[in-house]
Amino acid sequence: MRLLSHLNETEYPFFIPKSFLQSISLEKFSLNFDPFSSLLEKESIPLNGLKSSVTYSLNEQLSKSFTVKAFHSNIIARASENSPEADAQFIVAPFSNLSSIFQGKQHLGLRTADCLAVVFSFENKEYFAGAISHAGWRGYSSGILQNTIEKLKNETKLLGISASELLTGLKVHIAPAIFGVSYECGQEVNEALLKHGNNLFSKYSNQSQFQDLYNKLINLNQDPELSLVINDLLIKNQQSIYIPCKIFPDLQLLAALECFLSGIPHENIEILRENTYSHPALFSFREASHKKTNASHRQWTHLSFPSIPRNLI
Numbered sequence: 001m002r003l004l005s006h007l008n009e010t011e012y013p014f015f016i017p018k019s020f021l022q023s024i025s026l027e028k029f030s031l032n033f034d035p036f037s038s039l040l041e042k043e044s045i046p047l048n049g050l051k052s053s054v055t056y057s058l059n060e061q062l063s064k065s066f067t068v069k070a071f072h073s074n075i076i077a078r079a080s081e082n083s084p085e086a087d088a089q090f091i092v093a094p095f096s097n098l099s100s101i102f103q104g105k106q107h108l109g110l111r112t113a114d115c116l117a118v119v120f121s122f123e124n125k126e127y128f129a130g131a132i133s134h135a136g137w138r139g140y141s142s143g144i145l146q147n148t149i150e151k152l153k154n155e156t157k158l159l160g161i162s163a164s165e166l167l168t169g170l171k172v173h174i175a176p177a178i179f180g181v182s183y184e185c186g187q188e189v190n191e192a193l194l195k196h197g198n199n200l201f202s203k204y205s206n207q208s209q210f211q212d213l214y215n216k217l218i219n220l221n222q223d224p225e226l227s228l229v230i231n232d233l234l235i236k237n238q239q240s241i242y243i244p245c246k247i248f249p250d251l252q253l254l255a256a257l258e259c260f261l262s263g264i265p266h267e268n269i270e271i272l273r274e275n276t277y278s279h280p281a282l283f284s285f286r287e288a289s290h291k292k293t294n295a296s297h298r299q300w301t302h303l304s305f306p307s308i309p310r311n312l313i
Contacts, residue, residue, distance in 0.1 A: 001256060002270035004045070006031035007280075014273045015181045017223040019216045020253055024266060035272070036281040036299070044304055047171045048270070051306035052121045052130060054173045055107065058281065061300045065109035066091070072138040076131070076151050079108055087139045088148045090120075090131035091305075092155045098128070098306070107302035108132045113285035114178035114276050116251050117301035118145060118259075120152060122170045129156050129166070130303045137185065140251060141192035143199070149262050167263040172256075174271040175301040178284060180220035180250030181230050182277035187245045193218045193254070200261060207261045217254050219247040 044053035066079035068086045077086035093101035110117045115136035122129040276284040283297035
């Protein structure tokens with residue numbers, strides 16, 4: 001599994017719990033450019049071994065993007081000009097007919113603040129399949145990632161691509177979100193995440209050795225080192241309010257673990273490990289609420305399609 005960042009790790013630590021470090025093989029990669037630059041010519045993050053990539057923008061989506069009207073559900077829709085109400089969208093196209101399927105579009109776009117955007121992309125010699133999912137705690141715990149993966153399985157099966165081939169070739173990019181150390185939640189979130197975990201490990205019973213790790217990722221306060229960080233941040237940011245049975249879930253790491261449990265090789269999963277809370281460029285709804293600043297900003301994550309060969313335009 002790859003951890004990416006363009007920030008100085010000393011100044012902006014990754015805050016990975018020991019339990020995750022001991023269970024999942026991790027590699028760190030430093031980006032040599034700012035993916036959130038306001039320059040008109042956006043620099044994309046290539047998806048390892050694919051022609052598709054991930055592109056970010058602040059406040060405004062990139063032009064020529066399919067979008068959805070997200071509302072914290074577990075609904076996935078086919079990419080469409082009319083921006084359907086859904087929290088994930090997908091597209092499947094043969095390389096021989098990209099221009100017809102893409103309808104002049106170049107991206108799947110998704111707007112977030114502290115929630116996750118999770119990008120999925122698959123390419124073989126004949127086909128491209130991609131999706132992007134919006135996963136706050138409500139969408140995540142109600143199964144939006146499972147629904148996205150299952151939809152991609154079903155759609156590519158119709159093209160003769162087996163589930164095994166899809167999962168082996170599927171690349172996942174997890175966008176910045178609020179880190180667990182900054183994300184104070186209560187009993188409702190705890191119960192929803194525990195229920196989702198039980199559903200996951202019922203479905204993937206051969207992965208039961210990771211259930212303890214899942215439960216630890218629901219509350220980073222269980223990690224002795226991160227517990228100290230959490231208390232320091234609560235005091236520093238004056239953000240603590242009384243929440244019975246408070247927990248500090250890390251949605252980025254939970255999503256990465258879920259993708260791995262689903263059969264996607266860990267080396268195909270990457271996390272842009274940057275915390276929206278206190279980020280120099282990104283917006284955090286929670287931070288804005290705590291500090292009484294402008295709460296209207298957002299960031300956009302885009303799955304940028306493979307380019308269409310000129311002879312097919």
